[in-house]
Amino acid sequence: MAPVSIEDADDPRIAEFRSIRERDLTGREGRFIAEGTVVLRMLAAAHGSGGDFLTEKILLLENRVAGLSEILEGFPADIPVYVASAAVLDQIAGFHLHRGVLALGRRRQERGASELIARLPEKALVVAAFGISNHDNIGSIFRNAAAFGADAVLLDESCCDPLYRKALRVSVGSVLSVPYTRHGTMSDILAVLMANGFAVWGLSPTGFVEIREVPASDRMVLITGTEGEGLPAEVLTRIRSARIAQAPGLDSLNAATATGIALYEIAMAQGRL
Amino acid sequence: MAPVSIEDADDPRIAEFRSIRERDLTGREGRFIAEGTVVLRMLAAAHGSGGDFLTEKILLLENRVAGLSEILEGFPADIPVYVASAAVLDQIAGFHLHRGVLALGRRRQERGASELIARLPEKALVVAAFGISNHDNIGSIFRNAAAFGADAVLLDESCCDPLYRKALRVSVGSVLSVPYTRHGTMSDILAVLMANGFAVWGLSPTGFVEIREVPASDRMVLITGTEGEGLPAEVLTRIRSARIAQAPGLDSLNAATATGIALYEIAMAQGRL
Structure with missing residues (x-):
């Protein structure tokens, strides 16, 4: 026109x-x-x-x-x-x-987490995020998910809207390319992932495995929490936790950078890149 | 008082x-x-x-x-x-x-790059940044340098001031803890590093080595350039270049995230963390 x-x-x-x-x-x-x-x-x-x-x-x-x-x-x-x-x-x-x-x-009408997961290939990498209220952080999760070839992003209903103008801009438009859903609670999402054979990993300063050494499996999900507080204890007890080694006395990484490092390592372990 | x-x-x-x-x-x-x-x-x-x-x-x-x-x-x-x-x-x-x-x-009075390097231990990790005009990016370089235990940050004179209020805040104060200098040109800094036995690495989408496979040496420096343009060709021809594998067709990582991934890998290779 x-x-x-x-x-x-x-x-x-x-x-x-x-x-x-x-x-x-x-x-x-x-x-x-x-x-x-x-x-x-x-x-x-x-x-x-x-x-x-x-x-x-x-x-x-x-x-x-x-x-x-x-x-x-x-x-x-x-x-x-x-x-x-x-x-x-x-x-x-x-x-x-x-x-x-x-x-x-x-x-268009949003799919729920179950429907989104049902469409994924047998080998899959998913990012799930709970309680992210900062538009920069939501945007950067999508940007990293796209960079490392994640198949989907699952947000719980307490996350802010990734279609908010600033989040969309920070994502360099990746919100429009990586399939996602923002629906249900943290528990709902974890239950769907576990029922679908995902190895569920989260980051924590006290994680058991260094992120570089995380063993590959066909279906993997990285859970990211809020900057500062990290993942709640009730989540950490239900999933496998990995750490990113840092200089003594510091736990200083920006949330976007931490997610980027973890996704890079997991995607490399899966042989996706 | x-x-x-x-x-x-x-x-x-x-x-x-x-x-x-x-x-x-x-x-x-x-x-x-x-x-x-x-x-x-x-x-x-x-x-x-x-x-x-x-x-x-x-x-x-x-x-x-x-x-x-x-x-x-x-x-x-x-x-x-x-x-x-x-x-x-x-x-x-x-x-x-x-x-x-x-x-x-x-x-207090600033030291030049030579003086700063002369004070470093035999095993050292340094970050050098050229032409970074964005205060967020300068701040995040320091934040990542601190997180992964880098010994010093070298900025060329065309970088913006890391003591600018916003850069300092984004660095979560790391500008005050990681020794740095902002002085001289890119060429001056590269010459000092090479004369002092540093293996000089930079990131490039066409890098020869995957960053996860970079071989360790006692003295290593990571060079970071501007987001978007990356390092100039005249620098890339003088240093070793590494890549961060990404999904096909994308070169989408945020500069801070890319630096974070690279520093993590180099610090792990050196056994610093």
Whole structure:
């Protein structure tokens, strides 16, 4: 479709992009805002793969259109593309949007953990995360999961929404490529994993096995908890725990880095990379 | 010293804490602002170890003093501690300072790379970083260096200042505990390292050796470059390069995570952890 010029920030056709920051904090019924070129490209790819995500509309800074033509061709032809001047765009978004690239996406109906696991191959690597309330950390879990070829991410219902604009950006769009579910409790998810033959590993400073020495099995899951507190004792008693050796007296790794190290080791052990 | 109450944001005794964010952008002649409990504790420890850092003054939210008494006892008794109400403190800082913990530190004269290396033990692990302009990335390099027991960090003169408030916070104060220098060019630093018997390793998607298989040597240095661009070709031709295996088609790791994985592997190979 030829881009449609928006002259008025109150135009109802781009209402979903208004005051984005405030809307970040409220539910959107499965809709989300994709921001920036990298995430837009992943959203186009999600269409191509017939996956879990649709695009409803796109809003661009007018001088970005030409440079994005290759990505825009990746979307179905009937998706409206709106363009605006910098002044109108900033007025719509409610802040200075220097990237000038926004899209409104929608997630199709979400699968539960059981259904997601039923679709996995016999050899599988899964990441599960419980109680992650920080959007940076959620985003980085997806980024690492994609980098090391994990098949799925399982979030419990207490995790924050990975489709939140900032989480999506930190994930470099991987939330749109790695199959995931955010549903049920920690116990529900552990029960499904164990019933499906997964070796369940978590990180803990007191873990029994150095992460580099974790034995491979066909189906493995890495559980990640919150930074600072780590995994609750009730989880650690039910799973196998690994440690990442660190300098004496320190347990200082950033949660994203710790997850990255553990996923690298497990993926290497499984011979996936 | 008994805390001194500050009633007026214009009080000259706390002038260095005024409008912190704007001052972040300007030079401070070796002075820096430490923010938050974690960084304050590291600053106290730096005093105790007779190291590279001094504290000039401390400014606290009045209701934080009691909870911090243990940390405050770690500072020399003649360092002034100022306290203020939330309203006055926010007025001083120029924004809402919910942590309520600030200190003004000063770095003693900086050593050059040669002098720093001359002080290292025979078995050593060093991190060198070139052209890192992002404060988050600089902070995370120090955090990872501390976690995996690196002996020193060498920054070239084009890196941003690790004593910048945000870098210091992201490092969880490790900038104050890991010896470092920020001086000279990339070429100067590589020359000093090679002259001192270091095996010089860098990360590259086209690296010859998987990072897990890097052979140990007594003196090793990991070179990290900028996210996105990575190390320049002129550096890669002079050093040994390792790769971190990733899912096909991706080179998606965050710079901090990549450095964390590489340091973990090298430190394990050296038997340091």
